[in-house]
Amino acid sequence: xxxxxxxxxxxxxxxxxxxxxxxxxxxxxxxxxxxxxxxxxxxxxxxxxxxxxxxxxxxxxxxxxxxxxxxxxxxxxxxxxxxxxxxxxxxxxxxxxxxxxxxxxxxxxxxxxxxxxxxxxxxxxxxxxxxxxxxxxxxxxxxxxxxxxxxxxxxxxxxxxxxxxxxxxxxxxxxxxxxxxxxxxxxxxxxxxxxxxxxxxxxxxxxxxxxxxxxxxxxxxxxxxxxxxxxxxxxxxxxxxxxxxxxxxxxxxxxxxxxxxxxxxxxxxxxxxxxxxxxxxxxxx
Ligand code: SAH
Numbered sequence: 001x002x003x004x005x006x007x008x009x010x011x012x013x014x015x016x017x018x019x020x021x022x023x024x025x026x027x028x029x030x031x032x033x034x035x036x037x038x039x040x041x042x043x044x045x046x047x048x049x050x051x052x053x054x055x056x057x058x059x060x061x062x063x064x065x066x067x068x069x070x071x072x073x074x075x076x077x078x079x080x081x082x083x084x085x086x087x088x089x090x091x092x093x094x095x096x097x098x099x100x101x102x103x104x105x106x107x108x109x110x111x112x113x114x115x116x117x118x119x120x121x122x123x124x125x126x127x128x129x130x131x132x133x134x135x136x137x138x139x140x141x142x143x144x145x146x147x148x149x150x151x152x153x154x155x156x157x158x159x160x161x162x163x164x165x166x167x168x169x170x171x172x173x174x175x176x177x178x179x180x181x182x183x184x185x186x187x188x189x190x191x192x193x194x195x196x197x198x199x200x201x202x203x204x205x206x207x208x209x210x211x212x213x214x215x216x217x218x219x220x221x222x223x224x225x226x227x228x229x230x231x232x233x234x235x236x237x238x239x240x241x242x243x244x245x246x247x248x249x250x251x252x253x254x255x256x257x258x259x260x261x262x263x264x265x266x267x268x269x270x271x272x273x274x275x276x277x278x279x280x281x282x283x284x285x
Pocket of ligand 1: 015084085086089119120122124125168169170200205225228229
């Protein structure tokens, strides 16, 4: 094949076709070779008729990335498919490591590369429980297969200290069965035991399950490979089956009229969540 190859790195969202972007769908249609983890291939199977499919098991990520790059190099139009966003705990990292090793450049190489974003698990999951991510948040993966546990634990401490809403990816599997309890213990040193938590399995896929609980009960929930967990910040509250994280406006704005309330030293543009010693600093300056 002498034509220039194309490599599409595609995140197809949480699973349902309604949440697949137009660009992702078009790129899958354009491809003649589709590469992906077996389960992912199954999720987009109906778009793959007539295409060559290279599907592999979960632990064969490097092989998958290599074969995608090799086929693009040979002139194929290759779609490497991945759930959620391909750049978030996804295959894009591995592929770009290979590209940088081989000194690939957009202009000078025999194939093009396009990264196509998708709806990542944390936003899919959050959409099922209302509005939990409307203030600062962090994502932490509890998988210590590629990251040493002390690094993960350090980040959990930082997330707790910063009062972030926390999204836990890869919270538990059959083999990784103690990390979730440990994460709960770390976060409980900063967050209240009754901090609202959403445990969501298979968002927008068959078998979707949403369970609302609290931080002190989190590790007791049924949690597996396809679960993402959202843990509130200090002001997150539960209303019906929703988790709501206020944006910090109540008390600063009248929610009905939208007018700014001048209370104490609060002025427009100042956060209500200022550090405790803010008043002291203000007076000194
Ligand atoms: N690239 C993916 C994440 C891959 S890591 C993304 O952007 O979403 C795998 C983890 O993602 C799982 O352990 C789980 O925590 C989360 N996940 C992926 N799809 C999910 C879904 N449909 N529902 C809930 N969590 C999901």
